[in-house]
Amino acid sequence: MAKSYEFYEQIAKKYDEMYEDITWNVHHEIIRRILEMVVAEHSSVMDLGAGTGRWTIYFAKAGMEVTAVEPSKAMIDVMKEKIPDDLLKKINFVQSTAEDMNFSDKFDLVNAQGDVLSYLDDPDEGLKRIHKALKNGGIFAGTVDSKYFFIKDLSRRGEFKQIDAIERNPVIFIGDPAEKRTFKTRLFTSKTLSKILEDHKFKVLEISGIILFGPYEESLHSKFNEIVENEMKYMKDPLLVDQAMHLHFMAKK
Secondary structure (H helix, E strand, C coil): CCCHHHHHHHHHHHCHHHHCCHHHHHHHHHHHHHHHHHHCCCCEEEEECCCCCHHHHHHHHCCCEEEEECCCHHHHHHHHHHCCHHHHCCEEEECCCCCCCCCCCCEEEEEECCCHHHHCCCHHHHHHHHHHHEEEEEEEEEEEEEHHHHHHHHHHCCCHHHHHHHHHCCEEEEEEHHHCEEEEEEEECHHHHHHHHHHCCCEEEEEEEECCCCCCCHHHHHHHHHHHHHHHHHCCCCCCHHHCCEEEEEEEC
16 A cells, blocks of 8 residues: 555656546536635645646646645656746745645645545644644635545445445545555545544635536536536535535635
């Protein structure tokens, strides 16, 4: 079992192509629309678990001062290859985990998309470092893996022992089992997500479900905008949030 960033170190070159089907494109567009409401108000951004730079580049293009924090050197290398020269000067690259980074009262926004909170080896320490890095009133936003989505998927496959294990300890191993490259992800419900954030002195502003009705067939690309709008129409419905593939949170220091 590898750490999450060790897994991504090995697959960095093909990472982007793994997330380009219609379901992931819908996911990214919903996140973009959520972040659009935040970036206009904030100038100093940490992109935590920056990966190959999807959101780092987005923030830099929006004129933000961006610090990209990513533990995998290979992912940072791919990110730098993608970034136009005129944007490079706007970005500070830091190779670090959340648990090891050391910033104080620096950022208006910490963006942790890609389930960073689910992947932390030490969530308590990571959340302490994130809280410390934010300015007072700063926003912490990101996604986590949804417990009930995984339970629904396991139920369809008849893997009921795995469901019992998740109920005892809400973690599961993901990655590439065929290549014996897996890592642990921590699963959340809206209730347990709210609790861990509040326990670390964050005020939860909202929790939304991302991809309530997918995955989607590739033949539906012509209906892309309608799919996004339909997902966003229901993403805060309390009866549906926990059924989503991912939970998105916004919290305030």
